[in-house]
Amino acid sequence: MATDHQQCPVAVIGAGVMGTAIATTVLGSGLPVVLLDVGQAELDRAERTIEIQLRHARMMDALPSGRAPGRLVTTTSSSALAGARAVVEAVVEHEATKVGVLTDVAGIVDADTPLISNTSGIPIDTLADPLPRPQQLIGTHFMNPAYLIDLVEVIRGRRTDEATVTAVTELLAALNRRAVVVRDSPGFVTSRLLHPMLNDAARLVDEDVATAEDVDRLMVGCLGHRTGPLRTADLIGLDNLVDSLAALYERTGEQRYRPCEQLLAKVHDGHLGQKSGRGFYDYREALS
Structure with a gap:
């Protein structure tokens, strides 16, 4: 008999930047979460981060009123995913890693449980190929910080069935999130537009045309960008940005997606942004 998913927790795999922010979003809406990662240290750090993000979300009036936060369970055991309402995969932006995780999860959860890959650009059909039930897989692209941004890009693969789309859009509605459903392609809509702009902004710094501060100041003051492209890149994580750009470059062959030297150098030096x-920018004082 199928599980009553409405009463079950949302499972999130990956306690990194995006997985933690997605878990915060779900918990802040009053729903329970099972957060899975391979290491206890990562889970302990995620718990502390989630507490901070929930306070931030309350301060920004970004949580539904009158709802107590959901219960968080952290685990290193994939068996805890059984019976989940939905599973959100939020591991690194590497195709083989994501496929491995999704394949393992497909063998644990019910046949009608949505498998959601939070990817910034890997095509859903590519990730679905090895799965026993490709109709279960759908993509989401939560923007960071997910607990403050209420619009979510949802990617329907060629084989994603209607029941999966409905279940995921209903879940997002329960999280007070608006869904925009788009068709599958490398980078979808947001990454195809945003990531080459971030790459170009970094290239301008590399070419000594302007400082990072001046690039962001011009984009905010003249073109209405909320934070500026390079602060946005720092928030995404420069390693994540490089991985996403490299994946887009591999799939499209377009030079605008090839990560510029400035980004590659910062990742090589371990300067990955806020995290x-x-x-x-320098965030060390804020982290201390």
């Missing part, structure tokens, strides 16, 4: 304390 590491340094990127285009």
